[in-house]
Amino acid sequence: MGYNLSADQLLLHTIQTEEAFEGLLTTGALVPDPSRVDPLHADAYGWLYRQMAARLPTKGDGAVWFWAQIRRQDLVEICKQSPGEVLLTCRMPRERVLLSQFGDWHSALNRSPLLIELPGERDEEYCARLERAFQEVETRIRAAGMARDAGYQHWPEDLRRELECSWEFFLDPGNYGRYDNWQATVHCLYEDDVVEAVRLQG
Incomplete structure (x- = not known):
């Protein structure tokens, strides 16, 4: 679909509610509301917002989400699940965009270490290494006198720092193959960024 993650201008897709789309047309901008984030994943979003603040020239309190590279059939299926909403196709300067690999973003959502498979590593070896890493996290949390579901901000600082450093890997497209989602x-979507809007039918 013409995706090029290293281009100066990125092709992006986002599905927004009719209300959000009308607001974009009325005000010329769609500003995200960070209070709508699922509290279960507030830690991951907080980390992502800090990455955006550090890496982007723009400012803001939340994030508007897009697909930057996705298989056509996957996008079609997502659209089928969003009747009554609006699919926006956008072009946006690369410097305003923070990319993240879709699958590995779940490491942050789950507050888990991101481990990359080593060259020549067999599946069972990788799974065993991953299990050891998970167990180490649990052990360090318990040693600090708390349970895993305790507030992330109360976890040992060195553990949080290690986890967050591992997550930075999925922000670099150079670490992945060319067909990943x-x-x-x-920080903000402007009306001028939109090149096409399609209302999705039920």
């Missing part, structure tokens, strides 16, 4: 976040 990629998502993108920006």
Whole structure:
């Protein structure tokens, strides 16, 4: 679909409610509301917002989400699940966009270490290494006198720092193959960024 993650201008897709789309047309901008984030994943979103603040020239309190690279059939299926909403196709300067690999973003959502398969590593070896890493996290949390579902901000600082450093890997497209699904976040979507809007039918 013409995706090029290293281009100066990125092709992006986002599905928004009719209300959000009308607001974009009325005000010329769609500004995200960070209070709508699922509290279960507030830690991951908080980390992502800090990455956006550090890496992007723009400012803001939340994120508008896009697909930056996705298989056509996957996008079609997502659209089928969103009747009554609006699919926006956008072009946006790369410098305003933070990319993240869709699958590995779930490491942050789950507050788990991101481990990359080693060259020549067999599946069972990788799974065993991953299990050891998970167990180490649990052990360090318990040693600090708390349960895993305790507030992430109360976890040992060195553990949080290690986890967050591992997550930075999925922000670099150079670490992945060319066919992975990629998502993108920006601080604000402007009406001028939109090249096409399609209302999705039920």
